[in-house]
Amino acid sequence: MTERTLTSFSLRRKVTGSTLIIYLALIGVLLIGWVLVAVDGGNFLTLETVVGIQQRSAALGIVAVGQTLAILVGSLDLSVAYLISLTSLVAAEIMAGQDSGILPAVAAVIAVSALIGLVNGLVITRLHVHAFIATLGVALIIKGVVDHLYDGPSGSVPESFQRLGYDRLGPVPVSALLWAAVAVAAWFLLRRTRLGYRIYAVGGDEEVARLSGVRTGRIIVATHVLCSICAGIAGLLLAGRLGAGAPTVGTDGGYDLESIAAVVLGGTALAGGKGGVPGTVGGVLLLAVLDSVFNQLEVNAFFKDVVRGVVIVAAVAVYARRTVRRRSR
Amino acid sequence: MRALRSMGPIFLVLAVLLVLIAAANPFFLEPAGFLAFVKRAAPLVILAAGQYFVIVSGEFDLSVGSLVTVQVVVAARLIDGEESATWWVLALLIVIGLLVGLVNGVITTGLRVPSFITTLGMMLVLSGAVFLWTGGAPRGALSETFRMFGRKDLGAVPWSVLILLVMGGAAIMLMRSDFGKRLMATGDNERAAGLSGVRVNRTRILAFVISGLAAAVAGILLGGFAGVSAQVGQGLEFQAITAVVLGGVALGGGRGSVVAAMAGALTLEALFTLLNLYGISGALEYAVQGVIIIAAVAAGAVRLPFKRVARA
Numbered sequence: 001m002t003e004r005t006l007t008s009f010s011l012r013r014k015v016t017g018s019t020l021i022i023y024l025a026l027i028g029v030l031l032i033g034w035v036l037v038a039v040d041g042g043n044f045l046t047l048e049t050v051v052g053i054q055q056r057s058a059a060l061g062i063v064a065v066g067q068t069l070a071i072l073v074g075s076l077d078l079s080v081a082y083l084i085s086l087t088s089l090v091a092a093e094i095m096a097g098q099d100s101g102i103l104p105a106v107a108a109v110i111a112v113s114a115l116i117g118l119v120n121g122l123v124i125t126r127l128h129v130h131a132f133i134a135t136l137g138v139a140l141i142i143k144g145v146v147d148h149l150y151d152g153p154s155g156s157v158p159e160s161f162q163r164l165g166y167d168r169l170g171p172v173p174v175s176a177l178l179w180a181a182v183a184v185a186a187w188f189l190l191r192r193t194r195l196g197y198r199i200y201a202v203g204g205d206e207e208v209a210r211l212s213g214v215r216t217g218r219i220i221v222a223t224h225v226l227c228s229i230c231a232g233i234a235g236l237l238l239a240g241r242l243g244a245g246a247p248t249v250g251t252d253g254g255y256d257l258e259s260i261a262a263v264v265l266g267g268t269a270l271a272g273g274k275g276g277v278p279g280t281v282g283g284v285l286l287l288a289v290l291d292s293v294f295n296q297l298e299v300n301a302f303f304k305d306v307v308r309g310v311v312i313v314a315a316v317a318v319y320a321r322r323t324v325r326r327r328s329r
Numbered sequence: 330m331r332a333l334r335s336m337g338p339i340f341l342v343l344a345v346l347l348v349l350i351a352a353a354n355p356f357f358l359e360p361a362g363f364l365a366f367v368k369r370a371a372p373l374v375i376l377a378a379g380q381y382f383v384i385v386s387g388e389f390d391l392s393v394g395s396l397v398t399v400q401v402v403v404a405a406r407l408i409d410g411e412e413s414a415t416w417w418v419l420a421l422l423i424v425i426g427l428l429v430g431l432v433n434g435v436i437t438t439g440l441r442v443p444s445f446i447t448t449l450g451m452m453l454v455l456s457g458a459v460f461l462w463t464g465g466a467p468r469g470a471l472s473e474t475f476r477m478f479g480r481k482d483l484g485a486v487p488w489s490v491l492i493l494l495v496m497g498g499a500a501i502m503l504m505r506s507d508f509g510k511r512l513m514a515t516g517d518n519e520r521a522a523g524l525s526g527v528r529v530n531r532t533r534i535l536a537f538v539i540s541g542l543a544a545a546v547a548g549i550l551l552g553g554f555a556g557v558s559a560q561v562g563q564g565l566e567f568q569a570i571t572a573v574v575l576g577g578v579a580l581g582g583g584r585g586s587v588v589a590a591m592a593g594a595l596t597l598e599a600l601f602t603l604l605n606l607y608g609i610s611g612a613l614e615y616a617v618q619g620v621i622i623i624a625a626v627a628a629g630a631v632r633l634p635f636k637r638v639a640r641a
Contacts, residue, residue, distance in 0.1 A: 127627035130580045136567060137623035144616025257449055270443045302465070305457025313442055313450035320441035 018267025018275070018319050022282035025315070029286060033293035042296055049292055050171055057288035058175035059084075059234045059241075060258060061281065064266075065179075065186045066230025067259040068280045072190070073223040074203040074272030075124060075131040079139035080231040080259060083116055084250030086142050087235030092155025092245030099158050106236060113232030114225050116142070121221030139256070146247045153244040165241030175237055182230060187277040189226075199223055203272030231255075261312050262287055267319055286311075339576050339592045342625065346599040353606045364487055370598035371489040372397075372547040372554070376565060377572040377594035378500045378587055379543020382536040384573050387516040387582025388437060388444035390537065392451035393544040393569055396429055397562030399459045400548025402467045405557040409469035419475070423545050429455070430541025434534030444537075452566070460559070467557045479553020489550045496546060500587045503539070512536060516582025572597045575625050 030045075037044035063080050070077045087109045094105035116138065123134040167174045190196035198219045201209040210216045231250075238249050250256075260270075266283030268275025290311065294304045347357075356362040376393055383390040400422050407421070408414045433451055437444045460466075478488045503509055511532050514522035523529045551561055570580075576593030578585025600621060604614045 123623055123627070127623070129623055129626045130574070132580060133571070133574050133626050134623060136571065137619040137626075140615045140619030140622070144613050144619065147612030147615065261446070261449060264443075264446055270445055300461055302457040302461035305453045306461065307457075309450035309453030309457065312453070313436060313440075313447055316442045316446045317436070317440040323441075 017322060019279045019282065021318065022266050022279055022286065022315070026282055026286045026289065029289050029293070033289060033296075036293065037296045040297055044293070044296060047171055049296070051168060051173055053285070053288045053292050054176035055173050056291060057284045058173065058179040059237050059253065060255060060262060060287070061179040061284040062182050062234040062237065063231050063255050064259040064262040064280050064284050065183050065277055066227035068263050068266075068268055068275070068277055069186060069190075069199065069223045069230075070131075070227040071260070071263050071268055071270060072203045072272055072275060073199045073220055074206060075220060075224065076135065076260060076270075077120065077224065077227050077231075078132065078135040078256050079116065079120060079142060080227070080234075081250035081254065081256040082139045082142040082146065083113060083228060083231045084235040084238060084253070084255055085245075085247050086116075086146050086250075087113055087232040088239040088242070088249050089146065089150060089154060089245030089247065091236050091239040092157050092242075095155065095157050095161060097156040097158050099160050102158065102161050109232045109236055110229060113228040113235070117225035117228030118221065120228065121224035124224070125217035125220050143251075150245075150247040153242065153246045155239075155245045157239050157243050157245075161240050162243055163240075164237060175241075178233070178237065182233060183277050183281055186226075186230075190276060195219070195222060200273055203274075205273070258287075261308075265312055265315050269319075338628070339589050339596060339625075343592050343596045343599060346596060346603055350599060350603050350606060353603070360485070364485075364490055366598070366602060367493065367595075368487040368489045369554070369602075370595055371487075371493040372550045373565070373568060373572060373598055374493055374591050374594040375496050375543050375550070376547045376569040377576070377590050378497060379540035379547075380566075380569040380573050381500070381576075381578060381585070381587045381590035382503075382512065382539045383444070384570070384578055384580060384590075385516045385582055385585060385587075386512050386533050386536045387519065388533065388536070389448060389570065389580075390433065390540045391445065391448040391566045392429065392433060392455060393540060393547075394562040394565035394567075395452045395456040396426065396541065396544040397548040397551060397565055398559065399455050399562075400425065400545055401552040401557055401561045402459050402463060402559070404475060404549070404552055405467055405469040405471055406463055407469070408472045408475060410472060412472045412474055415472045415474040419549065422549060423542065426541040426543075426545025426548075427538055428541070429544075430538035431534065433541070434537030437537065438530035438533050448566075467559055469557075471552055471557060475549070476553035479550045479555075481553075489554065492546065492550065496543070497591055500591075504587045508532070508535065513583060516584075518583070568597065569594070571622055575622065 034044040063084070067077060067080065090112055091105045091109050094108050095101035120135050120138055123129050123138070124131050127134075129137075164174055164178070169177070190199065198209070198214050201212070201214055202216045202219045206216050234255070235250070239245050242249065262283040263275070263280050264270055264283075265286060266275065266279030266281070268279055287308065290308065291304065294307075350366075351357045354362070357366065376397075380390055380393065403425065404418055404422060407418045429451065433444070433448055436442050437447045478492065481488055483491060504512075511522065511527045514525070514527055515529050515532050519529055547565075548562070555561055572594035573585075573590040574580060574593070575596055576585060576589035576591070578590050578593075600618065601614070604617055609617060
C-alpha cells in the first residue's frame, strides 16, 4: 500500500513540472496572440475563435490522447492517420445515410480499430518488431487496401450523426465534449487503475516491470488497442464533420506525426514512462491556439509550419534541460 | 560464407528478388537493363547509407525526405535554366545538406532533444521555409548540366551509378576507420563509449552531417532523374529507415553493417520493380510492401533469439 502511494506521489511530482510549463506557455501564447490580433485591429477572444479552437483541436486531441498511452508504454503508433481514413470510410459506408445505421457503424468502427490495435500490439510483442517498423508496416497495409478500394469520398453520414461534428452546447462544441470525455477516461485509466500503473511501469523500464511480475506483453497490446480505438473515435468524428468517409482525411490532417508532436509538446517523454494526459491536452490546445492566431493574422500557411517546428523542438529542449538539472542535483 | 552469414539474410532475399525479376524480364540480365535498375535505386541507396550512420549511433533522421525536396526546389529556383549557375548551386546544395545535418546533430546532442523530435521539427521547418520562399509551388527549371548527374551516362555507365559507387565506397571506408568504430561504440553503449574516451556528441553530430550530405547528393540525383516537383522527397525518410532496418540494422544503434543497409535499399527497390512487373501496381503495392517489411524484420528478430537485446 505504502509503495503504491509512494509511486503515485513521485509520478505526480514529475508530471506537474512539465504540465505546468505547457499551461503557462498556453496562457502566454493566448496573451501574445490577443495583443497581436488587437494591434492588427481584430478581436481575438470572440465566441467564434474560442469555438474554432475547440473544434480544430477535437480530432487531433482524441488521437493524441491515444498516442499518449502508446508513448507512455514506451511504444509509438504511426498507423493512426491511415486508420482514421479507414474508420471514416467504414462509418460512412455502414451508415449509408440511415439513422438506423449509426449504432452498427459505431460498433464496427470500434471493432475494426481494436483489431488494428491488436495487430500492432501483437506484431510488436510476439514478433519482436520495433514499434516504429511494426506500425509503419501496418500503416502501409491499411493505405494499400484503402487506396485500392476507394478513389474519393464514399458513403454517407445521416444528418443526426453530422451534429456530432457541428452542434454545440453554448460555447462548447459537442466534439470538444467528446474529446474531454476521452481525455478524462484516459486520465482515470492512467491514474486510478492497475492497468494505468502498469503502463507507467512498463514504459519506465520494461525489464524491471517484467521482473516485478508484470506481463509486459499484455500491457503493450492493451495500450495499442486503446490507442487505435481513440483513432477510430476520431475517424467517426471526422466522418460526421465531412458527411462522408474519405480515404485521405487522416493523412491530410497529418495525424500520425502531429499527434506524436502534440504528446511530446505536452511533456511526455518519447522514451516512455513519464508524462500524462493533462500535458497532452495542453499541447494540443497550444497548437490549436497558435493556428488560430496565425489564421486571424492571415499568416502564410508555410510560415506556420516553420513556427510549429521551432516551437516543438524548443519545448522539448526546455523539458530536457529541466531533467538534466534535476538529475545533477 | 561466414562473412555472408554474419552480414545477414538480406543478401539472400535480394538475390531471390533479382532472380525473380530476371525471370520475368530477361532484359534485366543485360548490363544496360541492370544498370538502369541500379540507376533508379541510386538515390534511395545513398539515402539509406546516410541514414545508417545516424541509426547505428542510436538516433533517427526524419528530415531527409523534406531535405531532398528542399534541394530540388532550391536548385530549380536558383538555376532557373541558367547553365552557368549550375556549379555554384551544386556547391550551395552540398553546404545546405551539411548545415542541416549539423543543426540536427547539435540540437540533438547539445540540447538533449530526442532526434525523432529534432528531425521532425526540422522536417516542418524545411518544407515550410522552402515553400514560403517560392510561394507555395516549385518555380524555375534545372539546367542540362545539373540533370546530367541523375539521367545521363558517362560512356556506358550512368553518372548516378558512379556517384553511388563513390559514396558507397566512402561509407564502407568510414565504417572501417576509427570514426566507424567510435560510432558503433556510441550506438551500442553511450556511457561505456564515453568512459573509454569517445567524444560521443561529436561522433553523433558527424553522423547527422553525413546523413545531410547523403540527402543532398540524393536530392541532386533525384532532381535530374525525376524532375522538379513539390512531392519529390515525400516519404523518402520512411523508405530510407525501412531500407536500413531491412538490412538487419537495429533501431537503437550499435548493430549492423553499412553494406547490408545499402543492400536493404536495393532490396526495397527490387521489390517495387518486381511488384510492377507482376502487375501489382498502384495501391496494393503499399500493402504488399507493409507485409514484407514486417515479415522481414520479424524473421530477423526471431532467427537470432540470443543476439536480440530487449526492444529499444
